[in-house]
Amino acid sequence: GAVVSQHPSRVICKSGTSVKIECRSLDFQATTMFWYRQFPKKSLMLMATSNEGSKATYEQGVEKDKFLINHASLTLSTLTVTSAHPEDSSFYICSARDRLYGYTFGSGTRLTVV
Amino acid sequence: DAKTTQPTSMDCAEGRAANLPCNHSTISGNEYVYWYRQIHSQGPQYIIHGLKNNETNEMASLIITEDRKSSTLILPHATLRDTAVYYCIAHSGNTPLVFGKGTRLSVIA
Numbered sequence: 472g473a474v475v476s477q478h479p480s481r482v483i484c485k486s487g488t489s490v491k492i493e494c495r496s497l498d499f500q501a502t503t504m505f506w507y508r509q510f511p512k513k514s515l516m517l518m519a520t521s522n523e524g525s526k527a528t529y530e531q532g533v534e535k536d537k538f539l540i541n542h543a544s545l546t547l548s549t550l551t552v553t554s555a556h557p558e559d560s561s562f563y564i565c566s567a568r569d570r571l572y573g574y575t576f577g578s579g580t581r582l583t584v585v
Numbered sequence: 586d587a588k589t590t591q592p593t594s595m596d597c598a599e600g601r602a603a604n605l606p607c608n609h610s611t612i613s614g615n616e617y618v619y620w621y622r623q624i625h626s627q628g629p630q631y632i633i634h635g636l637k638n639n640e641t642n643e644m645a646s647l648i649i650t651e652d653r654k655s656s657t658l659i660l661p662h663a664t665l666r667d668t669a670v671y672y673c674i675a676h677s678g679n680t681p682l683v684f685g686k687g688t689r690l691s692v693i694a
Contacts, residue, residue: 576628
C-alpha cells in the first residue's frame with residue numbers, strides 16, 4: 472500500500488527557535504498533502520492543505536506566518552513551526568491521498584517546546 | 586462531509602468480536618463511509634471503507650444499513666493490539682478527511 476514517511480518522530484526545541492517537519496510520499500506522487508495537529512486526548516484538527524508548486528491553504532485560525540508550509544516536489548511537503556512557543560507543543564500529523572489507496576497518514580511528530 | 590456520531594468509548598473482551606456503531610443519518614449519496622483507527626501516539630491507520638454494500642478485508646468487516654444512515658465496524662476477534670480510537674468518517678471527493686471524536690475501544694484480557 473501507499474506509505475507516507477514523516478520525520479522526525481519526536482523533537483524538543485527551545486522557545487523562539489524554528490522546527491521543520493518533513494512528510495514524504497514514498498511510493499506515489501502527491502500533488503496535495505494535508506497537515507493536522509492533535510492535542511492530548513483530542514481529535515485531529517486540520518491545519519492546512521499543502522499544494523505542490525503553489526501556496527498552502529490554511530484553515531481558519533491557523534497562522535500562516537507561524538506554520539510555514541512548503542510543497543516543492545510531488546513527494547515532499549514540509550511544515551516549519553517558526554518562533555516556537557510552549558503552546559505550540561503538540562502532535563503534528565501529515566497525510567497524502569493516493570488514487571489507489573486513498574488517504575494515508577504519517578506516523579506523526581511530537582513537538583515539545585521548552 | 587456528513588456529521589457522524591459514535592459512542593465515546595467501548596470495552597471488548599479479548600477474542601470476542603468488537604462491534605463499533607456509527608450514525609451518519611445525513612450522509613449524501615456520493616459519500617463513502619471510511620473507518621480509521623489511531624493507536625496511541627501514532628498516525629491514523631486505514632481500516633476499511635464502503636459506499637452501499639457490506640465490505641470485508643483482512644482487518645475488519647463493514648456493515649452499512651440499507652438506508653445508509655448508519656454502519657457498524659466489526660473486528661471479528663479483538664486482540665489487545667486493537668485497543669485504539671476508531672474514527673468513522675463520511676466523505677467524498679479529494680478534500681481532506683475531517684475527524685470527529687471517535688470511539689475509544691479498550692480490549693480487555
